[in-house]
Amino acid sequence: MPRAKEQKPKSKGAPPSVVPVLQNFLKTYQKHCIQSQTSLCPTIQRDLKSSIDREQSLRKFTLTRAGDSTTSSRPVSLEPLLMAILDERYTQGKEICIWGLQLTNPEIARLALFLESKGHTICPVTTLEIMNCEMDLWSLGRLGKALQFSSLLSLVLDYSKFGDEELESIFSGLEKNQRLQGLSLRYCGLGPQSGPRLGSVISQSAICELHLDGNYLQCSGTLALLRPIAEYADIQGKEQPTSASPHAGNPPLLPQACRERSSTLSQIVKSSEAVTVKRTSQKKRGGRGIRKKGKSLMEAGPWVSTLHLADNSIDGTGKEAEQLPELTRTLTCLIKHSTHLREIDLGNNVLGEMTAADILEALRARKTGKLPPLKITVTPRISSDTFTSIWKHSKKSNRTSKKTKKVVITRR
Template sequence: MPRAKERKQKPKGAAPSVVPILQKFLKTYQKHCIQSRTSMCPAIQRDLKSSIDREQFLRKFMLVRAGNSAVSTLPVSLEPLLMTIRDESYALAKEICIWGLQLTNPEIARLALFLEQKGYTTCPMTTLEIVDCKMDLWSLGRLGKALQFSSLHFLVLDYCKFGNEELERIFAGLESNQRLQGLSMRYCGLGPWSGPRLGSVISHSAICELHLDGNYLQCSGTLALLRPIAEYAEMQRKDQPTLASPHAGNPPQLPQVCQGASSTSSQIVKSSKILTAKKTSQKKSGKGGIRKKVKRLTEAGPWIVMLHLADNSIDGTGREGEQLLELTRTLTCLIKYSTHLRELDLGNNVLGETAAAGILEALRARKSGKLPPLKVTVTPRISSDTFRSIWKLSKKSNTTRKKKKKVKN
């Protein structure tokens, strides 16, 4: 008779099973929802059950409102989820994504306390997404204060409408932040008035990945944002030309200390003199390679790695268009001298032929200066020759097709 299959025994000292931990988490989450008279989030419930079936820990929590309001009239709340993470000491959650909810003051207050605990929290969360949510001024102010002390690496506030006062509440917690490296505020209604404040935040924080697509910065707002970054890049390049790598394929040396940087040239010179350099480890870049690189950069200063400004009404029309020439000079300066910049998206902005020609010449100067390659996206509403030349000089995708191994007979 054939032998019965022997069950595989877990080695001594093996990690505990995932299933009981997630089952207990789901039960506790259900209990807190009942106690707070709120509805369980269908996405979290589904993801937990899926993780149990796959026997894998859940690292990303998606909090969305219930799709069928007829089934449950109770609202979905953030509080039961945070209370469950705390009670179960669930230390593996890295991302919390909140989509399309009306966040109340108690919810934001608990979230703020959760973020402020830093190293003492049971959940060292690195990414927070608040997309298309509504918050009042008090909630934004409380969230802004918590951002000063959080351990977040990436903050997403897409589709949340911000006026001048609302924006100030958030930015107050971003300045002097030495941990946050990525900020996304796409389609948030940001106008030209937000440009100087964005430039100040970038100059005094560690943010090096910025997504601002779908706003209304126009020429003046974009110019105010880019001016300190471009001035710093030019001054750094002139003072320390050896920062650029002689080989385009190698990452550049990056600043280790940059204190008190601002948009004025004198302060930039001062900060660049105290600059020291370190080589980043060379890792194979795969999916999400830009984000992997950004995670290693934590130095404050007016420099950027990834900048997305698509669809921001940057063109030569109206009174704003009078600053297009100066904006072009600033853009070309940034392209020619920045050793950090890897990606620049200016798509769906009608810059015109003159600005496009300036960008093309800056890319050529960057290549002749042996700076790292840069991916630039512009609108095709320019001459085909200029557009094609910019596309050819821009960084191409690193992904290559793997050759299939020949099977030996």
């Protein structure tokens, strides 16, 4: 008879196996689905079984619709998952992703309580992703209130159509939020009227990564969003000594003489005097800096590092054309002076030849000022000469030396 395969003895001090934990979690999740008369999410069931086979903790829970709606009339619900996390005290899950569900008020209420329980029980989740889901005004308002007390570092609400009231419910939980650092509102139907509110939120929160692709901000909305960021960068650029290190991790404090420049910036300056900002570039954090900063509060202020504005109808046509020159000045000011900006995406916006030329000059000025490298995506609908000049400018900085700052230009 073949000899049975001998199991290797576990070494002393080895961490306990995660398999029993995941098996118990799956059983508890199945129990709550039965009690609530809801369907078991096929994605969560699959991911849990896969994690058991690999003997690895499951960090991301993805809630989707049942695969075949004809086999079961019961909907997939968020509540059994949250109850299983609490019952099993499962602390390894860091992300909850909800795709394409119609979320009821009780589900959002349970989610809000779960996010707010960080000081009482366990709330290990740092990323919440709700994509293409239906929520009414009450649910959005309850979720907005929970954001003020949660430990979330990243919030994704892509493909959700928001009106003015719905947006205000979410924004109310973002102002003065010193934990949330990433916000994504792609393809949410945001128009020019959303620009001023977005600019206000960015100025009074710790958000440094903003993704707004696929909306309709146009020139006026984009200008209102960028104005407080550019004003701060302009003051910073004028007041910073030329000998300052271009890669200093902390944003410089504003001097007394500049505190009357604008009311918004004045509030930021007062808070900036209290503590030094602890934000570093995403590259220095190995692309995972948002998760590493979760336990400490960040200083609020308009120092965005990643800004995606692709496909936002930003062009020089129609009534918005008169706003394009001022938008260009604001954008180039941001490029020239912002020490925090690392990436900006303007793809699929017809900015025109003059704006492209101004962007090129701003990139040259940024290099002369020895600011950190900037990755920028621009539309291909510009002249070949302008694009080639931008390309040569960035390529030349690559060839000089490894220590020279480079600008990466992407054409899309």
